[in-house]
Amino acid sequence: MKSRLIYLKNKIRRYRHAPLLAFAGRIALFIVGGIAIGSISAWYMIEKGSALTTSQTGSWQLWIHAGDVGADPYTLAHMSRDGRLPITSSNALYFAATHDSEGEKIAADCDYALAGKPLDSDWWSLAVYTSDGRHIKNKSDRSSINSSSVLRFENGSFTINLAQRVRSGNWIEITGEEDLTLMLRLYGIRASKDAQRSNSIEQNLPIIRRLDCH
Amino acid sequence: MSLNIPISQLLFRITTLIVFGAAVHICIILIMPHVSKGNAWSRLEDSAKLNELAFLDPTTERPSPIAFMAPDVRYAICRYDLSNGPLQLRAPLPNDLWSIALYSQHGENYFLISGRDVQSKAVNLLVVDDKTIDNEKQEEQNIGAPGKAELREITVAAPAKTGMIVIRAPVPKPAFAAEVATLLEQAFCRPITFNQQASRSQ
Known part of the structure; x- marks a missing residue:
């Protein structure tokens, strides 16, 4: 009889706390949900950017106000x-590419040809990195090509080959199997506020064509 | 499972959740530059002592202290702290492509000068705390001494006591790498002592 009474007492007590527990559960769910929404949206905006912070031209993404005071x-x-x-x-532009012209990720086990036109700047350099910005290991020490060293056609255009094996002409050696990021930096952009000049740079950015994969 | 609550209450809950999510979003975005251990200031702690110039070769530094360093540029970086007084940076600017960029601790490039701007073989920067400099005097010093001088003196007012200076020396072709590195090693960064400050003011 006594144990039956204790059982009933506990049941009532549990029942009395049920609304409180339900309320606490809703609050916890609310906090977890809010943190998840805030974190995922923040990660996306920092990692991928948006039309407010970046511009996309073909494969190339530019963080419009990179390095600026008051960015x-x-x-x-x-x-x-x-x-x-x-x-x-106002002085330099950094274009990054992680995908080729077909939208496929740039991978170290594929060969690529970059077809570019003259870029209106004092100096430019194209380099290959791992996806987190590390310099790739490279036997030939050829992980970049710049406007001083690039071989051009008569009209000023050029083709740069990204391949694991030696290629004639402009060649950047890529190794490994991981995804890559290409960074094209242009120094000496004196008139970036001039829409025509800025457009001409973006129109002349190299097109990244995938050739073969191993 | 059915939601046994009125539509108005459901909308209120969703709105509140979105507002709370937006507050979390804003906090993360604003706090990130201040707490990120991956930012340039933190990454450079091991390779660049305070108020000293560190010479970085992106092709040999593994892992690179700064992400996406250009393999065909040689870098010299000075993390500065002006708590004990101004800082002097002297660097060659042998051609138009060399540049000196000053950054806040959070990576805002608040001052930039290239070889084309000064038309002198070297530049001497005096970096002082913004609160200790007379702005008019700064402008006078910046405008003065035009032409192809051997050395150009410039005073820069830093927005905060801590920040970074990056000298970029592009290597046009691999054959010039050693020459560029040797030239870059002429640069130095050091705090100005009391005696040096007194002699400057005389």
Whole structure:
């Protein structure tokens, strides 16, 4: 009889706390949901950017205000997370590509041909990195080509080959099997506020064509 | 499972959730540059001592202290702290492509000068705390001494006591790498002592 009474007592007590537990559960769900929404959206805006912070031309993405004083918080967060120190966008532009012209990820086990036109800047350099910005291991020490060293056709256009094996002409050696990031930096952009000049740079960015995969 | 709550209450809950999510989003974005251990200031702690110039070769540094360093550029980086007084940076600027960029601790490039801007073989930067400099005086010093001088003196007011200076020396072709590195090693970064400050003011 006594144990039956204790059982009933406990049941009532549990029942009394049920609304409180339900409320606490809803609050916990609310907090977890809010943190998840905030974190995922923040990650996306920092990692991928948006039309407010980046411009996309073909495969190439540009963080519009990289390095600027008073840059938007997303750009500052992106550069901080990556550990980059870009020159202000009024003087230099940094275009990054992780996908080829067909939208496929740029991979170290494939060969690529980059077809470019003259780029209106004092100096430019194209380099290959791992996806987190590390310099790739390279036997031939050829992981970049710049405007001083590139071999051009008569009309100023050029083709750069990215391949694991030696290619004639402009060749950047890629090794390994991981995904790659290409970075094209242009120094000496004196008139980036001039729409025509800025457009001409973006129109002349190299087209990244995938050739063969191993 | 059915939701046994009125539509108005459901909308209120969704709106509140979105507002809370937006607050979390804003906090993360604003805090990230200040707490990120992956930012350039933190990454450079091991390879660049305070108020000293560190010479970095992206082709040999593994892992690179800064992400996406250009393999065909040689870098010299000075993390500075102006708590104990101004900082002097002297660097050659042998051609138009060399540049000196000053950054806040969070990576904002607040001052930039290239070889084309100064038309002198070298530049001497005096970096002072923004609060200790007379802005008019700064402009006078910046405008003065035009032409192809051997050395150009420039005073820069830093927005905060801590920041970074990056000297970029592009290597046009691999054959010039050693020459560029040798030239870059002429640069130095050091705090100005009390005696040096006194002699400058005389």
